[in-house]
Amino acid sequence: MSSDRAKLAVLIVGYRNPDDIQRCLRSLASSDWQDFEVYICENGGKKAFETLVAALVGRERVVPCTQDEDDVIDAPGGRFDSIFKCRFQDRPISVRVGLARDNLGYGGGINAWLERLLGSRGWEAVLVLNPDTDVQESCLTEFMVKASQGFGMIGGTLVFDHAPDKIINYGLHWSPVTGRVLAVGRNSMAGSSPTPEVLSRIDSISGACVLVTRAFVEDVGLMAEEYFLYMEDVDWGRRRGKHRIGFAERAIIRHVGGTAIGSAIDPKKQSFLSVYLSARNSILFARRWAKRRWLLHFGWGLLHAVRYVVIGAPLAAKVTLVGLMDGAQGKSGKPDASVRLPQPG
Template sequence: MTGHVEVCDGRHHPSEGAMSNTGPDATRIAVLIVSYGNPGDVDRCLKSLARSDFENFDVFICENGGPEAYASLMEVIAHEHGTLQQIEDCSHQLDRPGGRLASVAKCRFRSRSNLVRVALAIDNLGYAGGVNAWLEKLLGQPEWHAVLVLNPDTEVVETCLSQLVAKAAEGYGMVGGVLVFDDSPNKVANYGLRWSALTGRVIAVGRNSPAGRRLTPEIVERIDAISGACMLVTRDFIADVGLMMDDYFLYMEDLDWGRRRASHRIGVAEGALIRHVGGTTIGSAVDPRDQSHLSVYLSARNGILYSRRRAGWRWVFHSAIWMLYALRYLLLGAPAAARLTIAGLWHGINGRTGRPEISFD
């Protein structure tokens, strides 16, 4: 690649047959990655997938950052000696643009035969929107059995995918692994998420506990959803529950999906280790004065939006909790974060959804 991206056109081509399985009980995974102008993260994630001991998967990337970000992504991941090699065959329906995908480039790993389709979104669809843009096209394809939603700023160990699939085969509809901090891989970022009915806040289950600790049933029972950083869901789960709700734009879509799971069980594969950098797309920081304004705003807006939808009258109490967080930001010397928390709270109360239409200066 030298800056030129070959994409499949919208003309009709004969549909390619069902992808081959290695056995009657083989599971085929569609790995979904949403990018937003962070090609280095995507490349690192792809390199970790290329080392996987699991064979039956293809990758579907949605670039939300526009044409320039899309060209940059292809330049990084599919250059002459890149992780991927672009191929010109456009015979499958998935190779062609449509729906919310404006362009599709078909590639495969240089080190293995798994396909990787890289798409440009028609607009910035948000995280769940980017996931759904591919899911909408995959729903008509019978050859996949589960979807792995994976953040671009993650790195999976060799056995991660096989461990997740094995856990799902035990009868779980939503499965996660052990998410650890990239800079402190001996510490757990979370095993999953729990929503507090008391405060309306999302709790990272197991955060900062030592990695490698044996999970007890009590810990797993606390989990309401698997983090969207690395979440495997079965085809049956999607058929029963539906797609992610993409009007959140970013944050809460994973929790919402998990808490809508009905009779589908949540499982954690203890051998599935995922290193997660976190915050590479919108930024994150421990010091509240340095936190991403977009993150602050959307956390408040979507937190109260979720409460309005799912918590009945308790949303009023949760609003008061968010006001306390705004006061905390103010006391810590972060007036901009306090202002954006209040703005997010107000917009959530009024049902504002989708991409934020607010100045973060």
């Protein structure tokens, strides 16, 4: 038996970052949209799960709830070893934290809850949300209004946490020539919205904050899990078929970025795991979407490795080469123990 769900399910994947999740939940608790539930997948192991639960019960003062034995979504098993159910203290909105049996990656963490939701009635959309985001009070309402207008994949005004007057992107565009993913509208002023011409260039909404309707999930399917992290959002958008991309201008989301894995932007402070996955997944994605042209994308990847050398980051160049070769060999999913990445100094 499965109970009716709230109209909106908010899905969050965490990895040993309870402070981020607490901040995100605080912003959700202030939402003017009432009909939603929150589902968190903790990918960081049992200790991380226990730390997160303790933080929520302690500092965030959530109220533990009795799990419904007749509701399959509350039952541990499958991809979750344990599930903790609670609700916001001052609002009857459920929050569930699932302990993943392993590090499922981003797509896997989202899918672990989506698989359960697909067996439930009532919900109309899911909002995939990075834990290091902060949503404005009217954000969820604006997303749901846009969904009611017939859009299947919707983005909002995603801004830098340190510079909330600037857009991170309206969405993402994959270049079939170079294989690079471009952030459409990056550094535009907040309050602006993409023109129809700009919107037509968008292949997908960033997985940092994207709403998809139930019809989208049922038609398009789950997120691709072979990437582990990065490119699963672009892949989802490229598979969207008849489902239109929309933009909710007044749905404002602040995003820190890189709190769980680190940033690959600054070569002096970068995460080599981020560099590796970016390189590997660019080739995995190209093998799926560019067919034989993936060899051209491999060449562009080599130029990117050379760029690291030129700017004085030889270890990042080496990691890029490892990622490119693994992508060419079709290695996917969670990086295995054979991948030895240097640690940034």
